Amino acid sequence: MIIAFSVAPSGTPHPDGPGAQHPAGDGSVHDAVAAAVRVVRDSGLPHRTSSMFTEIEGEWDEVMGVVKDAVEAVAPYGSRVSLVLKADIRPGHTGELDGKIERLEKALGNR
Template identity: 55%
Template sequence: MLFAFSIAPAGLATDSVSDIVADAVRVVRESGLPNETTSMFTTIESETWDEGMDVIKRAVEAVQARAPRVSLVLKADIRPGYSGQMQSKVDRVESVLGEE
């Protein structure tokens, strides 16, 4: 299962939130799940719904510890029995593009 999510602190006196967002990314990386962080989202791949949602919950809690309000955007590709899809999906698109 793939989970793409964005966690953003709100209600702060500053627009600079990178240090708080880094707390969430740290939780993700320490989880040991395959992950990728881009400018807008973090993607993780887990074997189960509970495993993925646990990491997301802990990442939200890390941000919540430092901000009075938290925004979460979440997208999931729930496809039991498949693994390695975080890279495989990209590889399939690149393969098509390479054929053009």
């Protein structure tokens, strides 16, 4: 399965948390997002991060475990966490993180 997710903190960070120590005066959440992306990268699962979402591919339990850990990594940056998920659940298929893009490019005549 492939999960596309976005996670971000909101509200006031815990006074002893990293969000309080390094608040972004411009409202940016890049430090919190970096904490989540670090979790994804450390997972060893195939992944891709864009400006709005991170995609991760694997089995249900391992992918959802990484998403949970990413949410927990963001939690200290605010008093609440927003999580957006989109899933492509296709049993028996692997390598779809790249495979879907390759098929699209072929259909567009680019490969």
